Amino acid sequence: MNVALEIPRPEAHPDIERILFTEEEIRARVSEVAAEISRDYAGRRVTLIAVLRGSVFFLTDLARALTVPARIDFLAISPFTPRPEPGVVRIIKDLEESIEGEDVLLVEDVVDTGLTLRYLLRSLTSRLPRSLAACAFLDKTPRRLVDVPIRYRCFEIPDRFVVGYGLDYHQLYRNLRYVGVVKSEVFRG
Amino acid sequence: MANLATTEVRSGPPLSSAPPTFAHPSEEMFAQMMDFYGIDWQYEPRTFPTEWDAAGNTIEAFSPDFYLPEMDLYVELTFMKQSLTRHKNRKLKRMKELYPDVNIRVFYQKDIEDLIFKLGK
Numbered sequence: 448m449n450v451a452l453e454i455p456r457p458e459a460h461p462d463i464e465r466i467l468f469t470e471e472e473i474r475a476r477v478s479e480v481a482a483e484i485s486r487d488y489a490g491r492r493v494t495l496i497a498v499l500r501g502s503v504f505f506l507t508d509l510a511r512a513l514t515v516p517a518r519i520d521f522l523a524i525s526p527f528t529p530r531p532e533p534g535v536v537r538i539i540k541d542l543e544e545s546i547e548g549e550d551v552l553l554v555e556d557v558v559d560t561g562l563t564l565r566y567l568l569r570s571l572t573s574r575l576p577r578s579l580a581a582c583a584f585l586d587k588t589p590r591r592l593v594d595v596p597i598r599y600r601c602f603e604i605p606d607r608f609v610v611g612y613g614l615d616y617h618q619l620y621r622n623l624r625y626v627g628v629v630k631s632e633v634f635r636g
Numbered sequence: 637m638a639n640l641a642t643t644e645v646r647s648g649p650p651l652s653s654a655p656p657t658f659a660h661p662s663e664e665m666f667a668q669m670m671d672f673y674g675i676d677w678q679y680e681p682r683t684f685p686t687e688w689d690a691a692g693n694t695i696e697a698f699s700p701d702f703y704l705p706e707m708d709l710y711v712e713l714t715f716m717k718q719s720l721t722r723h724k725n726r727k728l729k730r731m732k733e734l735y736p737d738v739n740i741r742v743f744y745q746k747d748i749e750d751l752i753f754k755l756g757k
Contacts, residue, residue: 527672529665536672560751562673590751592741593675593707608750 460620463610463627468602470624473612476601477505480582481512484552484599492516494549494576498567499523499540500621501556504613505584505601509554520544524563536566551576556613557604558583558597559590568595585609585626602626656680660715662748663701669751670704678703682710684738686730698731700740710740713748 459466468476484493492515497506499521510517523540551571558564564581571579582599589606604626610616611623616633656679658664663679670677681703687696700710712728714721721744728742743751 527669529668534672535674562669562675566673590747592704592709592711606747 459625459627460623462620462630462633463623464630466625466627467604467607467609468612468626473601473625474508477508477584478512480599480601481509482514484509484582485514488515488550488552490515491550492518494518494520494544494546494551495554496520496522496542496546496551496571497554498556498563501613501615502554502584504621505556506554509582518544518549520546522567524566536563538570546571546574546576548575548577550578551580552599553579553581555581555583557585557587557609558595558600559587561591561593561595564595564597565593584612585614659701660713662715662745663713666702666711666713666743666748670702676705678705684731684735686727686734696727698727708739710738712740712742714742714744 493513495506495510495517497503497519500523506519510519520542521540522538522542525534525537525539527536528534553564553567553571555564558581564583568579568581580598581596583597584601586597586600586603587606588603607628608616609626610620610629611626613621614626615621616629620627620629655664655667658667658679667677667679680699680701683697683699685694685697687694689695700712702711702713703709704711712724714724728740731738731740
């Protein structure tokens with residue numbers, strides 16, 4: 448497993464303190480994970496489900512690197528709003544297709560506390576897929592609150608706020624080709 | 637290892653029924669977050685003695701803010717700056733020495749802010 452080496456690298460966006468993973472490193476690692484998935488699902492069709500919006504770039508690269516037939520679908524969940532009434536988490540954009548009897552791979556941009564992934568895995572399990580597994584682009588284990596099974600992961604990262612390759616800060620930086628740490632003065636305003 | 641001295645165990649009911657009195661607004665927010673994800677919680681259900689006097693009386697103890705039964709995990713929320721948490725960290729370290737089988741996670745102010753920011757997107 449690849450672990451982030453926090454070494455300063457040139458050519459980062461002015462708001463980026465350091466690059467954790469370059470475009471080349473991401474491409475290479477996504478290819479490795481895709482090869483692993485292709486081996487595990489050989490002879491089968493896999494349904495990739497991406498959680499909007501952070502997983503979009505990872506999903507598209509991963510899907511194109513697979514050698515097994517793949518369907519793609521998307522879902523989104525309600526955001527947590529503490530006041531006045533937080534309510535409960537729910538799916539606000541549901542799948543377009545049934546996953547009953549399908550081999551499903553849930554594609555996440557980053558797993559930190561595990562709360563969201565736990566909810567999604569439970570929700571998708573109730574739809575009776577043939578199999579269900581999780582694939583994370585980034586795994587932020589220092590922040591884990593609940594144990595969640597992650598079968599595939601591209602990178603483990605330290606407890607830092609990262610952006611790029613789909614991950615945002617106030618909806619910006621998603622289109623960066625690399626993953627980087629935002630400068631604290633940007634993050635803290 | 638010391639005996640685990642327990643206080644009365646209080647359940648974490650849904651906030652809508654009988655919410656406990658939280659010591660800090662961020663604790664209430666954390667409870668709301670657990671409710672949001674359907675995670676059962678208890679607020680300060682247990683006190684762990686960490687220092688005793690010569691007569692065996694407890695002179696220092698630690699009461700983690702939350703207990704998450706499903707994960708068998710205690711959660712302590714700290715609202716001081718990380719640089720000012722030396723005393724609490726010492727107590728935590730002592731607690732881990734005395735109760736090595738107890739799982740506890742510490743969330744600092746920054747962790748909580750990051751968490752709420754991320755989940756609120």
